[in-house]
Every structure is written in structure tokens, then in C-alpha cells.
Amino acid sequence: xxxxxxxxxxxxxxxxxxxxxxxxxxxxxxxxxxxxxxxxxxxxxxxxxxxxxxxxxxxxxxxxxxxxxxxxxxxxxxxxxxxxxxxxxxxxxxxxxxxxxxxxxxxxxxxxxxxxxxxxxxxxxxxxxxxxxxxxxxxxxxxxxxxxxxxxxxxxxxxxxxxxxxxxxxxxxxxxxxxxxxxxxxxxxxxxxxxxxxxxxxxxxxxxxxxxxxxxxxx
Numbered sequence: 001x002x003x004x005x006x007x008x009x010x011x012x013x014x015x016x017x018x019x020x021x022x023x024x025x026x027x028x029x030x031x032x033x034x035x036x037x038x039x040x041x042x043x044x045x046x047x048x049x050x051x052x053x054x055x056x057x058x059x060x061x062x063x064x065x066x067x068x069x070x071x072x073x074x075x076x077x078x079x080x081x082x083x084x085x086x087x088x089x090x091x092x093x094x095x096x097x098x099x100x101x102x103x104x105x106x107x108x109x110x111x112x113x114x115x116x117x118x119x120x121x122x123x124x125x126x127x128x129x130x131x132x133x134x135x136x137x138x139x140x141x142x143x144x145x146x147x148x149x150x151x152x153x154x155x156x157x158x159x160x161x162x163x164x165x166x167x168x169x170x171x172x173x174x175x176x177x178x179x180x181x182x183x184x185x186x187x188x189x190x191x192x193x194x195x196x197x198x199x200x201x202x203x204x205x206x207x208x209x210x211x212x213x214x215x216x217x218x219x
Contacts, residue, residue, distance in 0.1 A: 060102035084130040125167035
């Protein structure tokens with residue numbers, strides 16, 4: 001009986017240990033989530049005067065309060081989407097907050113702003129940029145002093161694919177310009193040949209008159 005009792009206690013102990021381990025793993029993996037995982041941003045109708053704003057939802061799945069650090073960064077070179085480049089200046093993309101406090105189970109929306117300087121807009125047509133907005137859970141970091149050297153864990157990133165306005169080349173205008181250039185070129189050649197022929201004819205006529213007067217004088 002004693003052996004059976006000890007065996008049962010061992011089984012109960014192992015079973016309880018497994019349950020505790022599973023709960024701890026679930027708690028550790030709960031972390032937080034972001035939505036959507038990527039954003040396709042197409043800037044249409046030329047560059048608008050107003051600030052372009054998008055929202056990203058962050059959900060704290062942890063059973064405890066936590067701080068989330070938000071950063072704008074260039075994508076990893078080996079993860080960058082083909083055909084896309086880095087944005088010329090990361091400061092063109094901003095967030096309303098860089099460090100956000102979340103209660104246990106709380107969900108919030110983070111605003112993302114695309115602000116391209118007016119003096120740069122004319123140079124940024126037909127561009128494709130990839131930018132990452134990273135979210136990391138901050139340990140040992142307070143909202144009052146965000147530069148105290150926090151340990152960042154459970155980092156995830158939302159990939160932003162930004163397509164600037166397409167500025168189509170004016171094909172008809174180019175054709176008209178080429179046609180005008182061709183016409184002017186032909187007219188220039190005609191005028192040049194006409195002047196050259198006129199000059200040659202005048203020279204021959206002058207030579208003929210001089211020869212006639214000279215012969216008449218000799219007679």
C-alpha cells in the first residue's frame with residue numbers, strides 16, 4: 001500500500017509540474033500582437049496637402065501591464081521586398097507615440113503619419129519604399145524616462161509598402177516637340193541651301209558681267 005501511495009503522489013506531482021510548465025509557457029508566449037501585419041500605402045492624386053494617416057492596432061495579450069516601444073526603421077536588406085527601396089528619410093514617417101503603456105489585455109490604435117516635405121515632393125514621383133514599424137515589449141523602462149536602457153523583447157514589425165504618385169510622361173507633348181524640331185530642322189536646311197544657292201548665283205552673275213565688260217573693253 002505504501003508503494004502504491006508513493007506512486008500516486010509521484011504521478012500527481014509530475015502532473016501538477018506539467019500543468020504549471022504549460023501555464024508558464026502560455027504566459028510567456030502570450031506577449032502582444034499587431035494588426036495588420038503589413039500596410040500597402042498608395043499616395044494617389046498627386047501629393048495631398050494634408051498629412052497621410054494610417055492606424056495600427058496593438059493588443060496586449062499579457063496578463064500583466066507592459067510598455068511597448070515603437071520605432072521607425074529601414075527593413076533588413078535580405079527581407080526587403082523586390083522592387084522596393086529605403087525611404088530617403090525615416091523622419092518622413094512618424095508615430096503619435098514612441099512608448100505606450102498597456103494594461104493587461106488592453107488594445108490600442110497607434111497612428112502612423114507620412115509627411116513628405118513640400119520641397120521634396122517634386123522629386124519623389126514613381127517611387128516604391130519599404131519601411132518597418134517595429135513594436136517591442138520594454139522591460140525595466142518607464143514612461144517618464146524612456147532612455148534608461150530597457151531590455152526589448154518579443155519584437156514584431158509591421159511592413160509598410162509606400163507607393164508615391166505615378167507621374168506619366170507626356171508622350172503627346174514629346175511627339176509634338178519632336179515634330180516641331182524636325183520641321184524647324186528641315187526649314188533650316190532649306191533656308192541654308194537657298195542662301196547658299198543665291199550667293200553662288202550672285203557670284204556667278206557678277207563674274208559674268210565682269211568678264212563681258214572686260215572683253216568689250218578689249219574689242
